[in-house]
Amino acid sequence: MMHFSRKEKQDMGLKFVMDLIRTGSPYGKEHKGKLTFYGKDKEEALQRELERTRDLRDRLPSLRESAEELFLLLHELRDIRNTVLAVEEGLVLSELDLFEIKYFLKRMHRIEEVRSFLLSQELKMERLDVLADLLDPAGTGLNTFYIYDEYDEELRVIRRNKKEIEKMIRSLRTPEEKNELLVMRRKIVAKEEVREYEVRRKLSDQLKPYARILLRNMDIIGELDFLLAKAVLSEKFVTTLPVVGDLPSIHMVEGYHPYFAELLKGRGREFVPVSLEVRRGSTVITGANMGGKSISLKTLFLNVVLVQLGILPFASKMETPVLGSMHLLSVDRENPDQGLSSFGGEVVKITEVMEGMNEMPSLLVLDEPARGTNPVEGMAIVGGLLNFFRDRQHFLLVATHYDIKSLTGIHRYQVRGLREVNLDDHISQEKEDRQKQVAYLSDLMDYTLEKWDGTPIVGDAVKIGEFLGFQEDLTAEIKKLLE
Structure with missing residues (x-):
């Protein structure tokens, strides 16, 4: 396996060129960092990669708008690989973790749509609409995430009771009058947290079978990102x-x-x-x-x-x-x-x-x-x-x-x-x-x-x-x- 030191890359000008290949996502950056040489047994793969870069380079002038949208989408991605690995290990995700997966899915699906204009069948990702629906049970289409009432009827009742108590607390004037209700509220909040944990556990379990697909799609995004960056540089x-x-x-x-x-x-x-x-x-x-x-x-x-x-x-x-x-x-x-x-x-x-x-x-x-x-x-x-x-x-x-x-x-x-x-x-x-x-x-x-x-x-x-x-x-x- 060929390998060049940092000094050798600098001396020949390879580092300068790699810096010109500007990827947008953390997955593209990772792909670029792991780039290796094609060996004799991968000659056909090398030829395909070169042809794929040439083809995208030649198509960029007529697909500028799609390429620019793809570039912006790639820049919006964050690295959630560790979150998905946690899912695969059976850990219970936090509300923030679930939000990040929902956010990623939304961008991933749009990236796949834009990619189809640029590359046809090349680097095709597997859509995960089932997960998008899972994390948006109300079908709002919003980027935000919340432990929605739709996930659990008991949670819905608990939150309704909490809301009624909070309304009563606001109507009272003296601390003495509020104390008993505040104690009741704390107990309800504790029940709410237990139910929310159960919802997060169930959601994490439902996500687990799709962890490998998510990770594979991240690799494809990295490859797509790097390919686009190469084509953009080649056009210049x-x-x-x-x-x-x-x-x-x-x-x-x-x-x-x-x-x-x-x-x-x-x-x-x-x-x-x-x-x-x-x-x-x-x-x-x-x-x-x-x-x-x-x-x-x-x-x-x-x-x-x-x-x-x-x-x-x-x-x-x-x-x-x-x-x-x-x-x-x-x-x-x-x-x-x-x-x-x-x-x-x-x-x-x-x-x-x-x-x-x-x-x-x-x-x-x-x-x-x-x-x-x-x-x-x-x-x-x-x-x-x-x-x-x-x-x-x-x-x-x-x-x-x-x-x-x-x-x-x-x-x-x-x-x-x-x-x-x-x-x-x-x-x-x-x-x-x-x-x-x-x-x-x-x-x-x-x-x-x-x-x-x-x-x-x-x-x-x-x-x-x-x-x-x-x-x-x-x-x-x-x-x-x-x-």
């Missing part, structure tokens, strides 16, 4: 119904990452959609450290994870197999408690991942691996990883700035970077402006990924150095070493 972005199956590659066209898009928007910039195909074996992305490789990795990884969770991916096209496990290593793995270096922590994590891989294909995404060791060994480690996974059924995606052009059988991408930009047109000689130039580079950078055949490409590092103020003779020395 470009999302697609992915192809899921035994596929040779993970293919994403114009992938989008909501978190980074929001971050860039705050800086006055736009997110560049990512198109990338990761085939079984090894795929590598090379380019300058400012080239957006990390964002590309996380965009692919997030959307693959979303598909495995039954959530439509943020892309114009997406294809992925059902995966046995998914791992993203992009943060500092240093563990001070164990005295491990950043590189050591990375090695431990990669080892754990590889030991956990089985016959099902897995996705392993590494962002600048081995950057915490010396360049010679770092390049060898990255090359070794790429060669190791080259002919395996798993999917390895690596972003690196190391030179791996000598490797064969590796699928390669290159960040376009600054190749099409003449930086001479943008260089400023003013020192005060150079700090601004660092930020300006991001606007000039082309983050598009291109398939690379391994032919030599002049990198961006020297260009960036020149742009930010390297002297000509220093640049000349650097270029000599590159020849």
Whole structure:
């Protein structure tokens, strides 16, 4: 069973997306909190869930009023699961408990009516009109609840007597005159409480056979709530119904990452959609450290994870197999408690991942691996990883700035970077402006990924150095070493 820590969810952007999926009821919130990945044996269920989300997304524009009513009804629900469990255990409910069940039933039935407009036979709940009638014996249709006289004839007589005594008490003026009647009233109230308890006990017993149905309907409401929230989110972005199956590659066209898009928007910039195909074996992305490789990795990884969770991916096209496990290593793995270096922590994590891989294909995404060791060994480690996974059924995606052009059988991408930009047109000689130039580079950078055949490409590092103020003779020395 795959599981991501809170930190991993935050790092990949999954927490951000889950926060955007805004459920209305406590049952929807619970369903979202228990969300798990679909395994290989649930591939058909995964496809149905994705199609169901797509279908509801597409129907929302024509059913906006029903969707909005459903959303309001879901927000009106309170969590009464413990109350229903108490019924199942044979406990006697309080008057407040009975009110909450009546209130829930009224909303549940209306939710079922609205659901039928949105989903036809999907997520159909079992109506419990018998319980609605039980808790509203007078047929008032009101949301309120009371231990009605209709429940018990003896209770009706007791209350009538109490009312007559209270009327007599109000007509008397002196305490002495009232005392005897007050004593009588207390005795009648005690009898009333006994009869009301009996009524509540009988009602609790009558509710008990329906407890499982109520709990099952709560689960359906949670699933419906989450489905609606997914569809609403999917409508706000470009999302697609992915192809899921035994596929040779993970293919994403114009992938989008909501978190980074929001971050860039705050800086006055736009997110560049990512198109990338990761085939079984090894795929590598090379380019300058400012080239957006990390964002590309996380965009692919997030959307693959979303598909495995039954959530439509943020892309114009997406294809992925059902995966046995998914791992993203992009943060500092240093563990001070164990005295491990950043590189050591990375090695431990990669080892754990590889030991956990089985016959099902897995996705392993590494962002600048081995950057915490010396360049010679770092390049060898990255090359070794790429060669190791080259002919395996798993999917390895690596972003690196190391030179791996000598490797064969590796699928390669290159960040376009600054190749099409003449930086001479943008260089400023003013020192005060150079700090601004660092930020300006991001606007000039082309983050598009291109398939690379391994032919030599002049990198961006020297260009960036020149742009930010390297002297000509220093640049000349650097270029000599590159020849």
